[in-house]
Amino acid sequence: xxxxxxxxxxxxxxxxxxxxxxxxxxxxxxxxxxxxxxxxxxxxxxxxxxxxxxxxxxxxxxxxxxxxxxxxxxxxxxxxxxxxxxxxxxxxxxxxxxxxxxxxxxxxxxxxxxxxxxxxxxxxxxxxxxxxxxxxxxxxxxxxxxxxxxxxxxxxxxxxxxxxxxxxxxxxxxxxxxxxxxxxxxxxxxxxxxxxxxxxxxxxxxxxxxxxxxxxxxxxxxxxxxxxxxxxxxxxxxxxxxxxxxxxxxxx
Amino acid sequence: xxxxxxxxxxxxxxxxxxxxxxxxxxxxxxxxxxxxxxxxxxxxxxxxxxxxxxxxxxxxxxxxxxxxxxxxxxxxxxxxxxxxxxxxxxxxxxxxxxxxxxxxxxxxxxxxxxxxxxxxxxxxxxxxxxxxxxxxxxxxxxxxxxxxxxxxxxxxxxxxxxxxxxxxxxxxxxxxxxxxxxxxxxxxxxxxxxxxxxxxxxxxxxxxxx
Numbered sequence: 001x002x003x004x005x006x007x008x009x010x011x012x013x014x015x016x017x018x019x020x021x022x023x024x025x026x027x028x029x030x031x032x033x034x035x036x037x038x039x040x041x042x043x044x045x046x047x048x049x050x051x052x053x054x055x056x057x058x059x060x061x062x063x064x065x066x067x068x069x070x071x072x073x074x075x076x077x078x079x080x081x082x083x084x085x086x087x088x089x090x091x092x093x094x095x096x097x098x099x100x101x102x103x104x105x106x107x108x109x110x111x112x113x114x115x116x117x118x119x120x121x122x123x124x125x126x127x128x129x130x131x132x133x134x135x136x137x138x139x140x141x142x143x144x145x146x147x148x149x150x151x152x153x154x155x156x157x158x159x160x161x162x163x164x165x166x167x168x169x170x171x172x173x174x175x176x177x178x179x180x181x182x183x184x185x186x187x188x189x190x191x192x193x194x195x196x197x198x199x200x201x202x203x204x205x206x207x208x209x210x211x212x213x214x215x216x217x218x219x220x221x222x223x224x225x226x227x228x229x230x231x232x233x234x235x236x237x238x239x240x241x242x243x244x245x246x247x248x249x250x251x252x
Numbered sequence: 253x254x255x256x257x258x259x260x261x262x263x264x265x266x267x268x269x270x271x272x273x274x275x276x277x278x279x280x281x282x283x284x285x286x287x288x289x290x291x292x293x294x295x296x297x298x299x300x301x302x303x304x305x306x307x308x309x310x311x312x313x314x315x316x317x318x319x320x321x322x323x324x325x326x327x328x329x330x331x332x333x334x335x336x337x338x339x340x341x342x343x344x345x346x347x348x349x350x351x352x353x354x355x356x357x358x359x360x361x362x363x364x365x366x367x368x369x370x371x372x373x374x375x376x377x378x379x380x381x382x383x384x385x386x387x388x389x390x391x392x393x394x395x396x397x398x399x400x401x402x403x404x405x406x407x408x409x410x411x412x413x414x415x416x417x418x419x420x421x422x423x424x425x426x427x428x429x430x431x432x433x434x435x436x437x438x439x440x441x442x443x444x445x446x447x448x449x450x451x452x453x454x455x456x457x458x459x460x461x462x
Contacts, residue, residue: 002423003380003400043447045380070269074277076402076445093267098445121303123376123404124267166376166404197374220374250380250400252447 003250004214004242005045005221006235008228009201010035013053015065019229021177023130023145026052029229032065036072043252044235046076048101048169048199048223054082055104055143063095070096078126078169084108089116093124101169103128104142106160107149117164126199127160129153131186132173138186145173153186154193161194168194169223172202179205179226182213191218199223207233207241214247256458258282259294261321261338263311265303271335274444278455286315291324296458300444301337305346305363305407308337309353318356326358329435333457336405339431339438343409359431359438361411369424376406377423383430383441385419391430391437392418393456399449401429401441408440435460 011018012032020026032049039047049069051061061081070077079092080101089100105112106127117125130141131153138153149156157168170190172183182203191198197220200213204224213222227233239249260271262284275282275298282298283290291297299321301308312318325332334342343355346363355363366375380400385392408427411417421429421440431438437457443450 001382002377002403005379071273074274074445074447074451076404076442094269096267096269096273098267098270121265122406123302123378167378192371195368195375197376197378218371218374220379 001248002220003045003248005199006210006238006242006249007046007048007199007221007223008039008044008235009048009050009223009225011050011052011225013051015062018052019177019225023173023176025177033068033072036069039235040072040074042234042236044075045250046078046221047073048078048080050079050101051081052144056146058082060088061092063091066092066095066097080126080128086116086119089120093120099124099126099166101126101128103130107142107151110163113160113163113165117166122164122166125165126167126169127157127165128169128171129157129160130171130173133183133186141173154189157190157194161196165196167197167199167220169199169201175203176201177226178203179230181205181209182222184212184216187213187219188217197221207238210238210242211245211247214242254278254280254458256280256295257293258296258298258458259291260284261291261297261299261317262286263301263308263315265301265307265311267302268300270442270444271298271300274451274454278451278458280458286317288316288320291320291330294330296331296333296460297325298333298335299338299341300335301341302404303337305337305340305348305355306351306353308341309346309355312341312356322356322358325436331457331460332436333454334436334438335444336440336442339440340407340409342436342438346407348407358436359409359411359416359433360413361409363407364410365407366405366427367424373424376404378404381421381423381441383419383421385430387418389418389430389432390460391432391453391456395449395452395456401439401443401446401450403429403441405440409438
């Protein structure tokens with residue numbers, strides 16, 4: 001049986017490991033490589049690494065850093081931040097990423113996802129979708145939460161699937177860093193509307209948040225950052241708890 | 253450093269960094285190549301691959317490997333490990349991207365899309381899943397039955413001759429996750445991305461002598 005993936009997210013800015021609240025109030029929480037080495041040692045299911053400043057600073061993810069991270073990770077590695085062109089994707093894959101996560105560019109260029117997917121295969125293209133709930137409506141944001149988009153939520157995720165994304169990582173900006181639990185309602189809506197796997201992100205703060213998301217939605221993976229940075233909980237603790245709740249996870 | 257010569261086939265369609273990093277970690281020298289002379293000189297051939305079947309066939313032909321690879325592994329019996337697409341390309345016929353393409357036909361059977369049995373079955377099949385060994389084989393030496401490996405694929409090889417099946421994995425239906433025909437191994441999962449158990453499996457393969 002396919003296991004629910006428990007994925008630590010590593011966000012960084014100028015080579016510093018950071019974490020914010022609702023994509024704001026960023027604080028430095030450690031060194032990137034140290035975190036990567038620990039997660040590899042703990043044999044986590046997968047890693048997501050994102051440069052949160054790349055798009056808005058018009059910079060690129062540092063390829064040497066990706067290479068260094070890849071040297072320490074014998075599990076799947078997703079890298080995101082400021083990806084705009086086929087060349088960017090190619091460079092990241094060559095540096096050692098297994099998948100790339102694309103957000104802002106999916107709005108700027110309709111055919112980018114399609115072209116990238118055709119070129120490198122659906123399996124390495126992850127569409128990242130950030131949103132806020134405003135007046136009970138789901139509003140999508142690009143540029144690390146700075147620019148709102150008009151496209152309807154379900155239309156957008158269906159479009160990403162049709163264009164060739166292999167997975168979607170869905171992040172609630174409202175809940176990000178708050179540790180108040182995942183946005184079950186939106187995750188449930190999303191996972192019922194596409195065939196590709198959904199990675200839930202934003203809000204995990206206690207063990208029960210993970211089981212609530214799995215039991216009430218069809219998400220395939222649960223990403224989190226704050227709970228691992230700011231509490232003693234490890235990805236393994238989460239899996240032991242999920243296992244006790246009869247949810248299939250990989251426990252090594 | 254171990255003195256075996258491992259050749260990793262490069263069709264310029266996928267990230268080969270993961271497999272070469274894994275080989276380096278295991279202390280093996282490897283050469284990334286699409287030259288037949290390098291494959292000839294190698295002790296073991298690893299054919300990793302992600303991407304689509306039609307593109308894979310096109311590239312095999314372009315690099316003059318389509319017939320040569322058949323010779324090398326089916327006739328000359330060089331130890332071979334196909335990973336994901338690298339295993340599927342040994343099959344008979346694929347229909348990805350609505351294009352019918354003939355594979356190497358070493359492992360008889362077509363490449364079919366994973367069936368979506370219900371809403372819980374997501375496609376692509378992405379993540380860690382159990383590999384159920386139905387027979388003992390040295391490729392799984394010291395790897396427990398039903399160990400999880402990392403998968404990422406939408407198609408699978410529907411093998412005709414079930415005698416070649418080493419393991420099955422379930423995603424809605426059972427599909428072949430490891431196959432062996434004499435010197436030729438294929439795995440649908442990615443050992444190079446499956447942490448220590450994956451590295452262990454690659455090491456087991458490299459200990460097999462021609």
